[in-house]
Amino acid sequence: MATLSILGGRVIDPASNVDLVTDVHIADEKILALGTAPPDFSAEQQIEAKNQIVCPGLIDLSVRLREPGAEHKGTIISETRAAAASGVTTICCPPDTNPVIDTPAVAKLLQHRATEAGMAKILPLAALTQGLKGEHLAEMGVLKEAGCIGVSNVLPIVNTQVLRHALEYAANCDLTVFLQAHDKWLGHNGCVHEGAVSTRLGLLGVPETAETIEVARDLLLIEMIGIRAHFCRLSTARAVDMVKEAQVKGLPVTADVSTHHLFLTELDIKNYDSQCHVNPPLRSQQDKKGLREGLLQGSINAITSDHQPHEADAKLSPFAMSASGISAIDSLLPLSLRLAEETQIDLITALGYITHQPAQILGIEAGTLTVGHKADICIFDPNCQWTLTPDNMHSLGHNSPFLGWEFKGKVSYTLINGRVVYNNLDSR
Amino acid sequence: MNNIQLDQQGRLKHFLGIEGLERTLLIDILNTAASFLSIDAKAVKKAPILRGKTIVNLFFEPSTRTRTTFELAAKRLSADVLNFNVDTSSASKGETIIDMLHNLEAMHCDMFVVRHNACGAAHFMAQHVSPHIHIINAGDGEHEHPTQAMLDMYTIRQYKGECAPLRVAIVGDILHSRVARSDIHALRTLGASEVRVVGPKTLIPKGVEALGVKVFNNLKSGLHEVDVIIMLRLQRERMQGALLPSAHEYFQYYGLTEEVLKVAHPDAIVMHPGPINRGVEIDSTVADGERSVILPQVSNGIAVRMAVMAMILGVVIPEQKEVH
Structure with a gap:
């Protein structure tokens, strides 16, 4: 059973109106607990999320x-x-x-x-x-x-x-x-x-x-x-x-x-x-x-x-x-x-x-960090300032009127079913 | 807005639209055109000003009149002229505008005179050609037709004098008219006291008041005491788009007749960018009448286009001779 903990981030879950600095624990693709982990839980992987925001994965x-x-x-x-x-x-x-x-x-x-x-x-x-x-x-x-x-x-x-x-x-x-x-x-x-x-x-x-x-x-x-x-x-x-x-x-x-x-x-x-x-x-x-x-x-x-x-x-x-x-x-x-x-x-x-x-x-069970839901999660640095350029766009298409705009807030990790699918550190 | 048209010294680099150009520049064009009118009147109609320059007429839309006057203007300045009529069907076979431009650039041409049915086509080309190439807009969709506007201004100045506080009415299909848009910008920049657009609601574009004009849906009130009347050509296809019931009805309410002309100022002149539709937007007696300046417009068109080409290609303009 794969386990993971996201530590010390500001956890924002609009669905349950949660906004507090705490830990998120994940086991078996799902959110196991917010805050203190169950006594028998040990995380195989830990993500340090201090000064970062932890929110549900985005739904487009x-x-x-x-x-x-x-x-x-x-x-x-x-x-x-x-x-x-x-x-x-x-x-x-x-x-x-x-x-x-x-x-x-x-x-x-x-x-x-x-x-x-x-x-x-x-x-x-x-x-x-x-x-x-x-x-x-x-x-x-x-x-x-x-x-x-x-x-x-x-x-x-x-x-x-x-x-x-x-x-x-x-x-x-x-x-x-x-x-x-x-x-x-x-x-x-x-x-x-x-x-x-x-x-x-x-x-x-x-x-x-x-x-x-x-x-x-x-x-x-x-x-x-x-x-x-x-x-x-x-x-x-x-x-x-x-x-x-x-x-x-x-x-x-x-x-x-x-x-x-x-x-x-x-x-x-x-x-x-x-x-x-x-x-x-x-x-x-x-x-x-x-x-x-x-x-x-x-x-x-x-x-x-x-x-x-x-x-x-x-x-x-x-x-x-x-x-x-x-x-x-x-x-x-x-x-x-x-x-x-x-x-x-x-x-x-x-x-x-x-x-x-x-x-x-x-009408899907997603977009929330409530316990028991699939762990689809976005972790971003709300203070990271960056400029959108063709080079840092990830889509194959670079057609954007926002090129050259200065943004604040950049994704550092994305998790699907508790698995890291994107890590900003790796992509640097 | 159109500062892509100017070089760093503020001189004309491309001529894409009237919008955004300064009054002094427009007057420069008119004065330069005046000096060229004397060449036109000579027995040997040639000046060596653009010798060795190559100008390409790049027409994506069929046009005889405008292309011919550009060709004559270039030839009277001794430039080499290449006419390139792009069959829209062959354009759709795959060659992009950019590829075509670069191909022609590779033939070491200096200037493209462009007509295209897409608004902004000339802007687009100016943004993508090499820095030493110049673009003149000979009409882009329903957007602008700046040389037509300048020849209209030249003609108005010729008949009404410099800086006269004029009341001008533009009549007809404003919605689809690039001439109307360019004329409006030019008249506003040169200080006409009032610019009116006259036509049925179906042919007046939304928000046109923002360009600084007054809208009239009734021809007689629109022409009341105006000094200049610019009639626009009515395209036959407007009847198919359910914009008008028939040419007959259009003429009845918006056709310029001797009778209607009486409401204008007694010295009012009648203009038309051509080709005219007799009995659709204008009655023959008016088109051929003494107030009509439609043919002088054509002659002035050559001098104005010579002026724009000469100014853009940066040659020394001959000393001002006396005007007409």
Whole structure:
């Protein structure tokens, strides 16, 4: 029985509202005790965590591993390694791989490869419709049996009748549906927020209504069907208000926001910086403020990296022609810590957005340091100052608008099932 | 904002957009163009200013008019000119813009005149070419078309005099117009007293007021007492995107006719970047009428493009001769 003790760290567990300097003891892949170890316990391995923070391993609700289908951008091995180095122990993968996760074979392939790599736990999301085409329902029942944690369509389902049936069938399978709200036609081909910046740059805009109209349609169906739903990557303050209203009404809806929408706005695009080309687009200052308030008030429940690694060439073209997305898993923890520093959100709450809360959304027993749970743990030095550079990014993709940003807080150890999968000292 | 356009001495290195350029620089361009207009008028229309320089017209979008005026401008300055029309289908076969640029650079060219349907394409190229290469933006998507704006300013100055406090209306498809954006920046920088954009709500971009213009959805109120009217070309494909019901209805409400023109200042001039759609945005009697300066715009376009090329390639500009 492998045993390990993490000694003298500041243990923060948002799930149980614990924040104290103590020891964590691990045996048989699980958390055995906090504080004093049982008398018969002896640790085979000890980690000295003085002046470090010990928290649950991070759970990231949206990570593109790029495998299968785009291995030149990233692989399960490269991106789970990046996850481990970023303190992330569980990642949720959207179904828009190539081939799409609409068959048990693809779902199992992903998990099999992840288990082989052994760096992070992977939870695939199944497609709601076959090929994400919005026409025929995917085999949600067998996909769930093959390990899919929820269903998502990534692309808009234009036909409302199909969407209704897909949600009903997902409810029938007791699956949470992950919705990315954007209207197919409003802002079609757009690449920036519609407003003064899109007008100045001449770029096709995506109006706020592209998100809010879809959120409204989804909410009405959710209410009618009574399904558990999660809104992925809200980008507008208005949509946050709508979700909040639904939550007050008692609908089982949750929402997340990406780190970049919490820190960047349309103004960061400056003169066509393609690193800021994301979908949904970076919105206004007002929206950024609304998203932060949404977190504070609890209508937005989780923060995700929305990790989308790309090869350098994908960003090396004029703005609208460049690929959208940010390689963001490396900056998930530091940006979340920065949020706690910049806003009224305190540290334990901020860590909750990337541990306990996403676990709740996924309905998994993870994201906590409670005794008896699997020992998925992140240990980081909260005072370590560093600058994000292409050289110290662990993801294969170096496409990030945060390059050159100074961060405080760096991962020193990551444990999965009580086993060290990343050690900052080794990687130096 | 566009400081990538200037070298360390503040001189023009690339000409990508009007936004962010100083008033004095714009006036320099106009003055230099004035000195070149005399070359155009000579029997032997050639000056040896850019002898030995190679200029590539790199057009990713079909264009005859703009490319021809750039070609003429370069040839009148004795530069060697290479026309490179990139069939968009061959571009999509795999060669990236960067690869294409580097290939052309390897042929030791000095300047690229670029037209591309992507906004920011010229900026993008300026960021990635070797330091000795210069880029002129000949239109990037719906963003800017700075030489068109400068020839418009030249024409306005020619007819309305220097520094006149003018009221200018830009009419039509503002949403898709790079000419409108460049004109707005130029007019604001040069101190027009009022810049208006006029068009139906479907063709006015969101937040355009932030560029310092007033929006009018009614043509007659938009043209009331203006000194300059800049009409924009209406692309036929706008009817397909459900932006307008028909060309016929557009003309009825936004077409410039003699009747509508009466609300403008009696000395108002009518401009158009061309090619014009008679009976769609402008009536023939106006296009061919005495207030129209559409053809002088074309002639001025050559002088303005000569000026920009000469200023960028850093040659000594001949002494100012008297203006027209």
